Amino acid sequence: MPVAVFSQRKARVVAWLDERLALDRIREFLAHKTVPVHSGTIWYYFGGITLFLFGIQVATGILLLLYYRPTATEAYESVQFIVTRVEFGWLIRSLHSWSANLMILTAFVHMFSVAFLRGWRRPREVTWLSGIVLLGLTLAFGFSGYLLPWNTTAYFATKVGTDLAGSIPLIGPPLARFLRGGDDVTGGTLTRFFGFHVAVLPAVTTAVLAVHLALVQRFGISSPPWLKTSEGKVPQMRFVPNFLLRELMAWYAALAALGVLAALFPWPLGEKADPFAPAPAGIRPEWYFLAPFYTLKLLPSHVAFLEGEQAGLIGFGLLGLWWAALPFWGVRPDGRERTRLVTGTGVLLLAWLSSFTLLGYLK
Amino acid sequence: MPQVTRRSANWLLGGGVAGSLASFVYPVMRFLNPPATPEAPVNEVVVANAQQMLPNSGRVVKFGSKPVLLIRVGEAEWRAFGATCTHLNCTVQYRPESQQIWCACHNGFYDLNGRVVSGPPPRPLDEYAVRTRGQEIVIARKG
């Protein structure tokens, strides 16, 4: 077929698709989408990396579903079957566990970078809030998925976690029953957590993620306010192809890190949960719950009229709310920023999280 | 007059929609709440044979569906406590070195009367009665 005829046909197909899919609008939109270039540009990649790792979670999670069985008698054995008998089963499971952990890490990096670069300022308050909700959902994924192999550490982590939920004043007891599917952590809890992990949380997360991404599109990528004032317009790079290709490189780097971790340090399975065995020495939760865990360990059994963990929970709850409300107290009504308060809160929060995580790990 | 009719029509419609929504939500809420599983009342259980345990040792045994920590303190002295930590529900263990009961989860210690020695647990452990019947060790609910 002569070249001219071919290109004519191609143009016709493109025009046909254009008319039906409004491709020109998308093309137009992408052509104008840009990303600010400055010394902090590197932080813009972390949201995308988190998204990428979420994609890995969905893919490997679907694969694991083909063999996993969510009952107390079969769960542990089915994961054992996956990692010992199924070809590359060890790799898929290890990827799922490692990617989960990396995803939580990159989500935190993304959150703190947005906080420090002031990406939450007007009109992006709702974007920030949706991100906070996504972080909560991610942690819920972590907590519910952790139980699924039904091993000793998971069993006790869930006992402690749900009991902690049960000590919230008023709504605690019914909440704990709801989470456990009864008064104790049993096979019923496992089945419930499985339902949360593979159906409820993915559905909700997809919806909130859609809102989050749509808002990011709607308002574009923010640049820190101090750049705007000192240098006039912040230089920009085009999203397609400049930023996108760089982001893809970041995804490759994340994939490489993930592959190395998953292959060289396969995620251990531990021992099958036994409700009639004592909690083993040295038990502790996953690293992302270590900071609050270690704080609770330090609290005395009673603080004023509350039990220690109740006081702790109320403290964490207030701290979480304060942080989530950052866009609403970070700026004075007249539009001037409360710079020291914002940076101070962020630094303190980061310092508490990292130092207590480390302490919880070492002790 | 038409104003009033429109308004009451809106109320009717709104009320109907709200009512039907409630009729969907209520069963779902009830469904989410796990039914209580009645347990056959356990009063006494033969949990061990005296020969299986050395003095100054402990082990977790089943009392119905509950774990109970049985401790052989001395040759003829036995104690039993609910093995569920009063802090956040972990299962405790006996530490022969210090002759204390220990919870690994947040480092809670109890003495041999079940009272909190240190750490976060807010209350003492529940105590069970222990009797010996020949070589058999029997535990029972107290009181």
Ligand code: FES
């Ligand atoms: S659960 Fe026993 S000390 Fe916390």
